[in-house]
Amino acid sequence: MLDISLLGTSGMMPLPNRWLTSMVARYSGKMILVDCGEGTQITLKLQGWGFKAIELICFTHYHADHISGLPGILLAIGNSGRTKSVTLMGPVGLKKTVDGLRVITPDLPFEIQYIELPFNHIGEYSGDDYSVSALPVDHLIPCLAYRIDVPRKGKFDPVKAKLNNIPQKLWRELQNGETVEYENSIYTPDMALGEARKGLRITYCTDTRPTQNIEGFAKKSDLFICEGMYGEDDKKDKAIKNRHMLFSEAAMLANNAHVNELWLTHFSPSLTKPEEFLNNATDIFANTVIGYDRISKTLYFDNTDK
Amino acid sequence: MLDISLLGTSGMMPLPNRWLTSMVARYSGKMILVDCGEGTQITLKLQGWGFKAIELICFTHYHADHISGLPGILLAIGNSGRTKSVTLMGPVGLKKTVDGLRVITPDLPFEIQYIELPFNHIGEYSGDDYSVSALPVDHLIPCLAYRIDVPRKGKFDPVKAKLNNIPQKLWRELQNGETVEYENSIYTPDMALGEARKGLRITYCTDTRPTQNIEGFAKKSDLFICEGMYGEDDKKDKAIKNRHMLFSEAAMLANNAHVNELWLTHFSPSLTKPEEFLNNATDIFANTVIGYDRISKTLYFDNTDK
Numbered sequence: 025m026l027d028i029s030l031l032g033t034s035g036m037m038p039l040p041n042r043w044l045t046s047m048v049a050r051y052s053g054k055m056i057l058v059d060c061g062e063g064t065q066i067t068l069k070l071q072g073w074g075f076k077a078i079e080l081i082c083f084t085h086y087h088a089d090h091i092s093g094l095p096g097i098l099l100a101i102g103n104s105g106r107t108k109s110v111t112l113m114g115p116v117g118l119k120k121t122v123d124g125l126r127v128i129t130p131d132l133p134f135e136i137q138y139i140e141l142p143f144n145h146i147g148e149y150s151g152d153d154y155s156v157s158a159l160p161v162d163h164l165i166p167c168l169a170y171r172i173d174v175p176r177k178g179k180f181d182p183v184k185a186k187l188n189n190i191p192q193k194l195w196r197e198l199q200n201g202e203t204v205e206y207e208n209s210i211y212t213p214d215m216a217l218g219e220a221r222k223g224l225r226i227t228y229c230t231d232t233r234p235t236q237n238i239e240g241f242a243k244k245s246d247l248f249i250c251e252g253m254y255g256e257d258d259k260k261d262k263a264i265k266n267r268h269m270l271f272s273e274a275a276m277l278a279n280n281a282h283v284n285e286l287w288l289t290h291f292s293p294s295l296t297k298p299e300e301f302l303n304n305a306t307d308i309f310a311n312t313v314i315g316y317d318r319i320s321k322t323l324y325f326d327n328t329d330k
Numbered sequence: 331m332l333d334i335s336l337l338g339t340s341g342m343m344p345l346p347n348r349w350l351t352s353m354v355a356r357y358s359g360k361m362i363l364v365d366c367g368e369g370t371q372i373t374l375k376l377q378g379w380g381f382k383a384i385e386l387i388c389f390t391h392y393h394a395d396h397i398s399g400l401p402g403i404l405l406a407i408g409n410s411g412r413t414k415s416v417t418l419m420g421p422v423g424l425k426k427t428v429d430g431l432r433v434i435t436p437d438l439p440f441e442i443q444y445i446e447l448p449f450n451h452i453g454e455y456s457g458d459d460y461s462v463s464a465l466p467v468d469h470l471i472p473c474l475a476y477r478i479d480v481p482r483k484g485k486f487d488p489v490k491a492k493l494n495n496i497p498q499k500l501w502r503e504l505q506n507g508e509t510v511e512y513e514n515s516i517y518t519p520d521m522a523l524g525e526a527r528k529g530l531r532i533t534y535c536t537d538t539r540p541t542q543n544i545e546g547f548a549k550k551s552d553l554f555i556c557e558g559m560y561g562e563d564d565k566k567d568k569a570i571k572n573r574h575m576l577f578s579e580a581a582m583l584a585n586n587a588h589v590n591e592l593w594l595t596h597f598s599p600s601l602t603k604p605e606e607f608l609n610n611a612t613d614i615f616a617n618t619v620i621g622y623d624r625i626s627k628t629l630y631f632d633n634t635d636k
Contacts, residue, residue, distance in 0.1 A: 037409060038371065039375070063369045063372055065368065066346060066368070093368060095398045120433070124431065127426070127430030128431070
């Protein structure tokens with residue numbers, strides 16, 4: 025199962041009840057953070073998931089509201105006792121930006137690794153059992169959307185296992201995805217498993233205008249988290265000027281990408297009651313939710329095919 | 331009148347109900363901030379005093395918990411519409427530290443001026459009608475205590491005014507502290523005012539061991555705000571090692587400096603209920619208060635001498 029929480033849902037400026045944009049995902053004991061505006065360490069503490077498991081921090085871009093909480097997060101990870109390295113990933117300029125901010129956190133008990141993506145380069149990070157992909161989007165400065173995929177292996181197929189002459193005593197290990205060497209032969213999981221089944225996918229997308237690439241990138245996401253900077257359709261000119269989206273544009277992306285659910289986030293500070301404009305999204309994509317700080321959900325593999 | 335509020339009261343790490351140390355003072359439409367840890371812009375927004383009037387930000391030192399909120403504060407000041415310059419003041423290394431953090435806030439609509447104090451140098455900033463003094467203290471790295479003084483001019487003395495042959499039509503302006511030129515003569519307020527009366531003084535002091543200099547510096551403060559990192563007296567070894575104070579040590583400073591009131595702040599995150607150890611301070615200095623986020627007070631001139 026994959027846990028998701030929006031730690032903050034405000035764009036540009038924090039409000040007392042709506043902090044700066046950040047998302048955290050947790051899978052199999054590891055945590056991935058996407059963006060960390062000022063206050064992220066506090067809202068993550070409220071969320072109660074700890075800091076030690078953070079192994080990857082992705083940045084959409086380097087506007088202050090998306091990264092100003094990094095020094096605090098790095099210190100919190102250090103204080104949690106982590107000594108394993110942490111990977112940071114973001115558009116080109118990552119190390120320079122982080123080096124600047126680290127003037128107040130020079131000493132950390134873990135190493136930082138950098139994945140710096142040249143503009144228009146689609147990047148990927150592979151965890152042990154998940155992957156994170158990055159897609160360039162259309163903002164005022166280089167900016168990335170992120171997608172987390174948790175693959176799911178196929179079901180164990182005893183007929184296939186027998187056809188491949190796999191000793192029955194090895195079946196369980198192969199079922200668990202392990203490769204086994206036995207009596208001078210090597211047995212791989214694909215010799216005993218059916219086709220990979222549908223895994224889990226979430227896509228996170230701020231700050232950008234809607235683009236066709238985003239539709240392809242977010243295709244069939246279980247959860248599509250997308251900026252909804254402006255609720256009112258008559259703010260389209262402003263959205264175009266500032267390279268942001270309307271609720272209705274986010275909903276159109278969700279509809280065209282055939283996602284399961286849409287969460288709106290990164291609201292303009294002037295949008296004090298985003299729920300008043302929800303219908304501008306639900307008229308286009310019914311399963312839309314207005315995000316709020318620490319809204320959380322656990323995604324499970326679909327077991328109806330068992 | 332001088333308004334004071336502690337925006338955050340936690341040392342080292344923010345807790346959900348206790349954010350990083352920061353103090354704000356407001357006098358005559360101007361605001362002074364001392365330290366700004368992560369989240370300061372949010373707690374200041376909750377306090378409701380706005381951002382535009384901030385003209386001076388003082389830093390005790392550059393450990394992250396005292397400055398990580400600076401980018402957010404600078405952006406909030408900019409968004410408030412301020413175009414007048416803002417002065418930053420702190421130990422040597424100020425500009426280098428701020429330049430690092432400003433990698434994410436390169437463009438601001440106001441100029442920043444720096445007062446960088448060499449170690450062991452006692453510094454001062456003079457506002458229009460108040461002054462801020464800085465005293466080197468005893469921490470792991472160069473660190474300053476700050477004192478805000480609001481002077482109060484003497485009462486108008488008609489006998490003195492008459493003795494100095496001041497035309498009666500000029501009395502009101504001189505009473506307001508203005509210098510007046512009239513019929514080729516210059517009249518200064520001291521020609522018509524009695525001795526300066528007791529003004530207002532607050533002293534702010536983290537992170538440090540107690541020192542005799544602090545007693546002199548804080549002398550007769552109306553309000554002495556002092557770190558109370560550890561409540562228990564048996565943590566003295568730890569306090570010495572980390573260059574921090576016990577409640578009892580802060581109270582001894584308050585007592586010896588003959589201050590009016592002591593607020594404790596900058597509590598260790600491990601000190602979840604500082605009020606349990608309040609008596610360790612009140613046994614030495616009775617008028618001690620355990621600080622909490624956004625504890626506020628308005629100090630008035632003493633009018634009993636009217």
